[in-house]
Amino acid sequence: DQQVKQNSPSLSVQEGRISILNCDYTNSMFDYFLWYKKYPAEGPTFLISISSIKDKNEDGRFTVFLNKSAKHLSLHIVPSQPGDSAVYFCAASERENAGNMLTFGGGTRLMVKP
Amino acid sequence: KAGVTQTPRYLIKTRGQQVTLSCSPISGHRSVSWYQQTPGQGLQFLFEYFSETQRNKGNFPGRFSGRQFSNSRSEMNVSTLELGDSALYLCASSRTGRSSPLHFGNGTRLTVT
Numbered sequence: 581d582q583q584v585k586q587n588s589p590s591l592s593v594q595e596g597r598i599s600i601l602n603c604d605y606t607n608s609m610f611d612y613f614l615w616y617k618k619y620p621a622e623g624p625t626f627l628i629s630i631s632s633i634k635d636k637n638e639d640g641r642f643t644v645f646l647n648k649s650a651k652h653l654s655l656h657i658v659p660s661q662p663g664d665s666a667v668y669f670c671a672a673s674e675r676e677n678a679g680n681m682l683t684f685g686g687g688t689r690l691m692v693k694p
Numbered sequence: 695k696a697g698v699t700q701t702p703r704y705l706i707k708t709r710g711q712q713v714t715l716s717c718s719p720i721s722g723h724r725s726v727s728w729y730q731q732t733p734g735q736g737l738q739f740l741f742e743y744f745s746e747t748q749r750n751k752g753n754f755p756g757r758f759s760g761r762q763f764s765n766s767r768s769e770m771n772v773s774t775l776e777l778g779d780s781a782l783y784l785c786a787s788s789r790t791g792r793s794s795p796l797h798f799g800n801g802t803r804l805t806v807t
Contacts, residue, residue, distance in 0.1 A: 623798030
């Protein structure tokens with residue numbers, strides 16, 4: 581069973597507009613969440629993270645929102661740029677001593693059109 | 695600062711053979727994790743090593759194994775290869791635990807024929 585799900589396999593957005601990528605999880609033990617971006621032929625690159633003690637974290641154009649009661653997180657990119665076109669993965673880990681054992685969603689391919 | 699280096703980039707093996715993949719982490723990083731990426735299953739955690747000890751293990755058969763050396767470099771081995779082992783194998787390093795994000799290499803693309 582998938583504990584982390586990204587239900588939209590793809591998303592197309594106009595340059596300058598907001599991109600919203602969504603992620604749902606089922607494991608209530610998850611308490612740390614991350615977003616990674618992946619270009620073809622490259623490994624994933626860390627974007628932003630959020631701990632379950634927060635409900636929002638911002639870093640430049642990227643903001644992650646966490647709704648613990650709904651077990652839902654989202655990544656907002658404002659404004660979207662063509663260089664943001666990539667596959668975005670959300671990931672979660674479930675306890676402090678879990679080290680780097682992350683559970684990933686299936687990814688959402690974002691296309692930002694000029 | 696050099697990134698995570700994985701070798702080789704591409705590998706073709708035959709069913710039943712075994713394979714060893716190598717990963718050199720970023721200097722100063724003591725944690726090395728391995729992930730398998732396939733179109734059907736996405737990114738799945740294989741195992742993590744920290745200071746030469748396996749700290750976590752994913753839900754993969756015993757044919758998948760790994761180790762970490764004193765210089766933090768890591769290898770993973772897959773024995774008795776199956777067609778379903780064809781995947782992109784990604785190595786990632788970080789300084790310590792989850793408070794420091796993973797830095798991924800570009801992966802080794804393994805094809806089993």
